[in-house]
Amino acid sequence: MHSFGFRANAVLTFGITILALICAMASISDNFNSPRPSSEIQILNINWFQKQPHGNDEIEDFQVWDVVPICLFSPIDATAAMVSLTMNITADLQSLFTWNTKQVFVFVAAEYETPKNALNQVSLWDAIIPAKEHAKFWVQTANKYRFVDQGSNLRGKDFNLTLHWHVMPKTGKMFANKLVIPGYRLPEEYR
Amino acid sequence: MGWVRKTVDSVKSLQVKQVLLRAIGLAMVFTSGLILWKALMCMTGTKSPVVVVVSGSMEPGFKRGDVLFLYKNKDPIRAGDIVVFNVKGQDVPIVHRVIEVHEQQSDGEIKLLTKGDANDMDDRFLYARGQLWLKPQHIMGRAVGLLPYVGWVTIVMTEKPVLQYILVGAVGLLFLTSKD
Numbered sequence: 531m532h533s534f535g536f537r538a539n540a541v542l543t544f545g546i547t548i549l550a551l552i553c554a555m556a557s558i559s560d561n562f563n564s565p566r567p568s569s570e571i572q573i574l575n576i577n578w579f580q581k582q583p584h585g586n587d588e589i590e591d592f593q594v595w596d597v598v599p600i601c602l603f604s605p606i607d608a609t610a611a612m613v614s615l616t617m618n619i620t621a622d623l624q625s626l627f628t629w630n631t632k633q634v635f636v637f638v639a640a641e642y643e644t645p646k647n648a649l650n651q652v653s654l655w656d657a658i659i660p661a662k663e664h665a666k667f668w669v670q671t672a673n674k675y676r677f678v679d680q681g682s683n684l685r686g687k688d689f690n691l692t693l694h695w696h697v698m699p700k701t702g703k704m705f706a707n708k709l710v711i712p713g714y715r716l717p718e719e720y721r
Numbered sequence: 722m723g724w725v726r727k728t729v730d731s732v733k734s735l736q737v738k739q740v741l742l743r744a745i746g747l748a749m750v751f752t753s754g755l756i757l758w759k760a761l762m763c764m765t766g767t768k769s770p771v772v773v774v775v776s777g778s779m780e781p782g783f784k785r786g787d788v789l790f791l792y793k794n795k796d797p798i799r800a801g802d803i804v805v806f807n808v809k810g811q812d813v814p815i816v817h818r819v820i821e822v823h824e825q826q827s828d829g830e831i832k833l834l835t836k837g838d839a840n841d842m843d844d845r846f847l848y849a850r851g852q853l854w855l856k857p858q859h860i861m862g863r864a865v866g867l868l869p870y871v872g873w874v875t876i877v878m879t880e881k882p883v884l885q886y887i888l889v890g891a892v893g894l895l896f897l898t899s900k901d
Contacts, residue, residue, distance in 0.1 A: 534724055535895045553868060633782055635818075635838060639800045646826060651800035653820035658781065658838065675820065675843075694801040696818075698782040703866045706801055 556630045557702020563628045569621035569693045569709050571638060577614040577672065579684070579720050611684040613677040613716060617655070619693075620668045626697050626705075627662040634659040635696040640677060641710075642689035651692075652677055686718040728894070747893065766793040767862035772805055772814055773872030778837030779803075779816060786873040789816060791862030798822065798833060798857055803864040806835070809849045814861060817844055823854075831857050 619638060626634055637656035644650060654673040659665050694708040761770045774787045783789065791805055798804060800822050805814045820843060821834035832854035836843040845853065878885045 533727075535891075539895070557866070635782060637801065637820075639820075647823050648826045648829075649822065649824040651822040653800055656820075656838075660781070680823075696801055696803075699867060701868055704803075704864065708801070 553701040557699065560628050560630050560697075560699060560702065560705070563625075565623075565625040565707075567621065567623045567626055567695065567709065569619070569623075569711070571620075571691045571693065571711055572618040573691075573714055574616045574618055574670070576717055576721075577616060579613050579717055580611065581720055582610045582612055582678075610678050610680055611720070613684065614672060615654075615677070616670065616672050617691075618668070618670050619655070621666070621693060623659065623665040623695055624662050626695060627665060628699075630699045630702065632698050632700045634665065635698060637694050639692050639694060640689045640714075641692055642684075642687050644679065644683040644687075646680070646683070650679065652679075654691075684716050685720070687716045688712075689714050689716065765791060765862065767791045769805075769814070769861060772816065772861075773875045774816055775813065775876060776815075776837075778839050779818075780839045782838055783816065783867065784869070786870055786876055788868040788872045789864045790866035790868070792865045793860075793862040797824070797831060798860060798863070804833075804835065805861045805864060806855060806859045807861065808847055815844070815847065816864060833857070833860075 617638070621636065623634055623636065635656065635658055637653050639651045639653045641649070641651050653675055654677055655671055656674065657669070659667075690710050690712045691714055692708050692710045694706065696704065696706040698704055762768060764770075770791055772789050772791060774783045774785055774789060777785055789805070798819060800819055802819050803816060804819055805816050807814050815835075817835040817837045817840075819833050820836045821832075823832045824830070833856070834843055834845070834854060844855075848855065878888070
């Protein structure tokens, strides 16, 4: 009962149990935070809006992508329309941070409906906010990821821009939510 | 070195009945662990309710050695969810975020595209040849919780299997030779 092995076992078990308890309490304390995030997104300009030429269904060697600008290749489908736009994104996400928050992952997605698909969500831009001081921000950017849809469904399309945030804690439960901003529209004709 | 001699002495002084009782006790501990694991699998709806992050593609959110808790229910997968999936032919699960979702009107079929937060490219190059999208059936579950650093034990034991045997041997020896 007093051997080294038993003592080590007892200490380890107790230590791990207490650690697990502390992690659970840290995670539960996050539930007491009531966040009030706010955001505004403005589309400054639709830079270009094009229909892609006939592309391959199969993906070519991965290396090709590194050298050629991505917008020239559309391996998705035979016909696809692509958009490039510049956005002004303002957001105040400071109320999401608690002492148990490691980072907040924020991204903007375009949501729209087409005759073929009931729901399409395409992520346009994302960022990682490592600390509360950086959580109130204003950024002007072109879309980081391709806004591309199969077919020619995007002309004159109404879409929502949704700001999603994902609170990643130091330990415990992750929280995610979003803010939907409706009322954007793509031009009627390609340009 | 005195405890080594003591352990060797206590091993020598065991009787068969005692050893058998102890062995049964040990087996019961293992099976109750297994029962707990299977119960967790039922509760969370996934085949592996807990995974260890082995790559750095989701840094700085998930570091190598973090443990993720997964949950799978009937809710459809939406953009922003962190999902765990296996590529056909590989057994290391990949933990990445969904960046594109397309849900068909006709049959509700969903196509997904994923990307690691720290990667510049999306995951198309990881999928099987000719596969452009992930389907919900490829997804093992959504990550809902995180525990840092605990996974290093698993990573170290997987990369140096000899440690597994040492650990199991030491625990077994301890159990078998306890004086009560």
